[in-house]
Amino acid sequence: MxxxxxxxxxxxxxxxxxxxxxxxxxxxxxxxxxxxxxxxxxxxxxxxxxxxxxxxxxxxxxxxxxxxxxxxxRVEGGTSQIASQLVEEIGADHIRLNRAVKRIEVDETNGVTRVHYFSTDNSEEKVASTYLCQKS
CATH class of the missing domain: 1.10.405.10 (Guanine Nucleotide Dissociation Inhibitor, domain 1)
Structure with a gap:
């Protein structure tokens, strides 16, 4: 075995x-x-x-x-719809492509999420804009 x-x-x-x-x-x-x-x-x-x-x-x-x-x-119509709807919901200007995520912090007391990521050349850490996550 x-x-x-x-x-x-x-x-x-x-x-x-x-x-x-x-x-x-x-x-x-x-x-x-x-x-x-x-x-x-x-x-x-x-x-x-x-x-x-x-x-x-x-x-x-x-x-x-x-x-x-x-x-x-399976998602009818394909899972790419999930990404497309996310872009519509949060806006393309809030999407960061080709970035390595270091950590994600979720503060459940106030619903704020912060994404810490590296710049495209990995030289510095950045923090994405904070978003209020609505709980369903």
Missing amino acids: PRLAELDEISVAQWIRQNTWGRSAQDILQITIRALYGVEPNRINMLYHLAICKSAGSLSRLLSSDDDGALAL
């Missing part, structure tokens, strides 16, 4: 290549991973994938479109 450290060092794509015979089987597994995570199998850590499968009970249950399956949680 492989050790956890070994599984943590390989991608799902590597595991598929090492442990399946035949191109058809590899293709089916790769398509399954793409459908499940929405990314290529070489971007998913094998240990992470196994942890997700275990938490769901099985890969079959994870792939189920029943109420408790992961595919039931």
Whole structure:
């Protein structure tokens, strides 16, 4: 049985290549991973994938479109809508791209959130404008 450290060092794509015979089987597994995570199998850590499968009970249950399956949680129209609606809600001038986030502070007493991030060249730390987060 492989050790956890070994599984943590390989991608799902590597595991598929090492442990399946035949191109058809590899293709089916790769398509399954793409459908499940929405990314290529070489971007998913094998240990992470196994942890997700275990938490769901099985890969079959994870792939189920029943109420408790992961595919039931898909966003109709795609998840890019989430980002688009965020831009509309908070305004494009408040969006910082290509910045490494150092920490996020949430003050629940007054609903203020501060995002500490680095400048694009990582030379200095900055703090984004504070936002009042409405609790739902």
